Amino acid sequence: MLQIMDTPLLLTLAAALLSAYFVWFLHFARTLTGPKVWPLVGSVPNLIVNRNRIHDWIAGNLRESGGAATYQTCTLSLPLVGRKQCFFTVTSNPRNIEHVLRTRFENYPKGPHWQAAFHDLLGQGIFNSDGETWLMQRKTAALEFTTRTLRQAMARWVNRTIKNRLWCILDKAVKEKVWVDLQDLLLRLTFDNICGLTFGKDPETLSPDLPENPFTLAFDTATEITLQRLLYPGILWRLQKLLGIGKEKKMQQSLKIVETYMNDAVSAREKSPSDDLLSRFMKKRDASGNPLSAAALRKIALNFVLAGRDTSSVALSWFFWLVMNHPAVEQKLVDEITAVLASTRGGDRRKWTEDAVDFEEAEKLVYLKAALAETLRLYPSVPEDFKHAVADDVLPDGTAVPAGSTVTYSIYAVARMKSVWGEDCMEFKPERFLSVEGNQFEPPKDGYKFVAFNGGPRTCLGKDLAYLQMKSVAAAVLLHYRLLPVPGHQVQQKMSLTLFMKHGLRVFLEPRQLQPQAATSA
Structure with a gap:
């Protein structure tokens, strides 16, 4: 009898x-603007449906938000967590970005959601830590990145x-009339370089046989x-x-391979210290x-x-793709390189093609730096970043951010906002990054319109070295070759x-035929 009565109850x-x-839920959903x-x-x-175009999807949502350039959403519509762990404020408003990265920096650390997702890969390295752990690594790295020794080593x-x-690999491709995957070659080049700078090891992945x-x-x-961990409920x-x-x-399975490689690098440096970053x-x-423990050193180096x-x-990679599709820009770049x-x-x-441009010559390539900056504006290497709100806050545009939630700022979307960069x-x-006279590199006065190198206390320490490396590689390729996209x-x-x-x-690739008048343009 009790059981029968319990059922209707x-x-x-x-x-x-x-x-x-x-x-x-109906009340909660009405408060969301995304x-x-x-x-x-x-x-x-929606995340699953748009997972292969996530950056354009976010940018589209922000454009549809009107002048606010901010919207709010949640990954799980549940009481308690709906406005905390699963709540996201997404913005491309430069004032909001400045607020998060600089003005209220202490209120917006990486936070537990980000750190949990990245911990297996990056541990407590500089890109996945906050507080004293981050500050110690930042100070040590800052000392190194300001030294002439590191610049010369780079x-x-x-x-x-x-x-x-x-050049050997590209010359071979020209001779044999075969295509190359330029992104793969560039990844190999930068990997060999950063391994040398970080722990003095040359993996030689950029070799003629292109070893796997x-x-x-x-x-x-x-x-x-790891990125997918961030986008979906934990x-x-x-x-x-x-x-x-x-x-x-x-x-x-992937982490085991990564850890084995990094363990070998740390062990080698423990036996034979040098003047690299790991040492x-x-x-x-x-x-x-x-x-610091071997595990901590491994994660620091990996960061x-x-x-x-x-x-x-x-x-x-995006720079060369854009240049291929803008021949007028390509010609200006070649003219500047040959003039220098x-x-x-x-x-x-x-003599121009005997050696790559040195860093002193690279410093003079103003238009090239502007073209690289414009590339990073349109195609930032890190399209979105995430911050954890420690306490309740209100962004400059009036958006209320609850404590425990996540603020996502879309660097990719900022470039696609007419309200920020014009029609x-x-x-x-x-030319956006040049002075009126065109002879000086001039970033926007509002520095938070362009945060490809982050901003505030976490501004990228390697920004100047990155520009110099990119200019050296870009000049080396453009001076020697014309790039043509593979049909289809x-x-x-x-x-x-x-x-x-x-x-x-x-x-x-085709050999670059340098015009005589370019040589005398200086």
Whole structure:
């Protein structure tokens, strides 16, 4: 009898709870300004549908928000967590970005959501830490990045890989009339360089036979899966990890390869210290006065490899793609490079192509730097970044940010906002970054319109070195070759932490015929 009476009672209770939930959900959904959210699953269906075009989808949502350039959404529509762990404020408003990165820096650390997603890959390295742990690494790295020694070391590595490896591979492709994947070559070049700078090891991935490197394949897989951890509710990837299934199974396999490679690098440096970045960190002590553990050193080094390998190579890949599609810009670049070399090496054009441009010559390539900056505006190496709100806050545009939620700022979307960059925001125009006279590099007065190198206390330490490396490589390629896209090859974005091209950048090369008048333009 009791059991019979319990059934209608339970049904009544369930109906009451369900009704209460839908009343809450309808009220909650009306407060959100972003794309449609669903009961229970929030915006997850939209994320899944748009996972292969996530950056353009976010930019489209922000444009549809009107002048606000900010919207709010949630990944799970549940009471308690709906406005906390699963709540996202997405913005491309420069004032909001400045507020998060500089004005209220202490209120917006990486936070537990980001750190949990990245911990397996990056540990407590500089890109995944906050507070004293981050500050110690920042100070040590800042000392190194301001030294002439590091600049000279970078110059040696870059010029050697260009002259002895890159040109040889590209010359062979010209002779055999075959296409190359330029993105792959650039990734190999920057990987060899950053490994040399970080722990004095030359993996020689940019070799004539283009050997497959297990570390880079595993590293790419791990970063791609890590980004997906960020976009979906944490309970999903944690459950997959616990059960050892799905992408998390692949993640663990990739991490083993990455850790083995980095362990070997750390062990080698412990036996034979040098003046590279890893050796510098080996001399540091933690908060308790103890030497940093091998595991900590491994993660610290891996963070620098991530920064030095992916960001510059990805930027250069998009740069060459844009230049191929803008012949007038290409000609201006070649004219500037030849003019600088004519002034530094004389009129004999054979001397222009004997060695890569040195860093002093690269400093004079103003239009080239502007073209690279314009590339980074349109195709930032890191398209979105995420911050955790420690306390309740209100952004400059009036958006209320609840404590415990996430603020996402879309660097990719900023470039596509007419309210920020004007009606021609989608056009590739290096002149945006030049003075009126055209002879000086001039970033926008509002520095938070362009945060490809981050902003505030976390501004990229390697910004100047990155520009110099990119200019050296870009000049080396443009001076020697004309790039032609492979017919039918589609350039698409890859779902990853950095803005890779999904299918690479396949190009044919022709020898560059330098015009005599370019040599005398200096």
